Amino acid sequence: MLWMTITSWQIWAFVALALYAAFQLHVLPRPLAKVAARVFFYPTWPLTYLSRRRNYWTLVDAHVLLGAAPMAFLPHVDALVARGVRAVVNLCDEYSGPVRQYKRHHVQQLRLPTIDHFEPSLEALEAAVAFLQVQQQRGVRTYVHCKGGSGRSAAVALCWLVATRQMDPREAQAYLSEKRHVRKGLYLQPNVRAFCNKVRPLPGRNQQEDKGKTMDGKQGQEAKRNATG
Helix, strand or coil: CHHHHHHHHHHHHHHHHHHHHHHHCCCCCHHHHHHHHHHHHHHHHHHHHHHHHHHCEEECCCCEEEECCCCCCCCHHHHHHHCCEEEEEEEECCCCCCHHHHHHCCCEEEEEEECCCCCCCHHHHHHHHHHHHHHHHHCCEEEEECCCCCCHHHHHHHHHHHHHHCCCHHHHHHHHHHHCCCCCCHHHCHHHHHHHHHHCCCCCCCHHHHHHHCCCCCCCCHHHHHCCC
């Protein structure tokens, strides 16, 4: 019986490891990736913390901070509020955030659920930047995060820089990369490119062609290779 129990645990461990490996390699279909992201969020969060502890969040400009998921059992919200944060953009599908702490500190959260390893939809990018602009007008800072602050939320930060600083997408990518470890190909993501072309159309570029190449966040395997966080 003991041998059977050990074998059973070994099998489950192997299945879990195989699922996690497939998730990290971005080969899971969207529905399964959604489940995997939620299942592995808390078990793997310590790895995120250890890799980000020296730079858990980064000041993008005077109005926006970019970083990893704030946790309720750590003084993250208190620290963010002390830095002037009164609004949050949460790109996590797998994590709703420390909602009680937000309510206590009167922090407004905009949640735009995006599955880990998928890029945000064009609609999500537009909604996030519009929200950031409103908070800027209010004179408060906004914290933009996903799980690790390098993929989904970094895509929003890049779009914010393009929209407000008139940066070229490559310039925005380089600017972010100097401040924080972010995914290298953010500016190549189809929905990021579509957003940037709407904000500042490229000379001679067929916008209708780019529009046809955008993804609504519900299809396309390329997004898996272009976004993480």
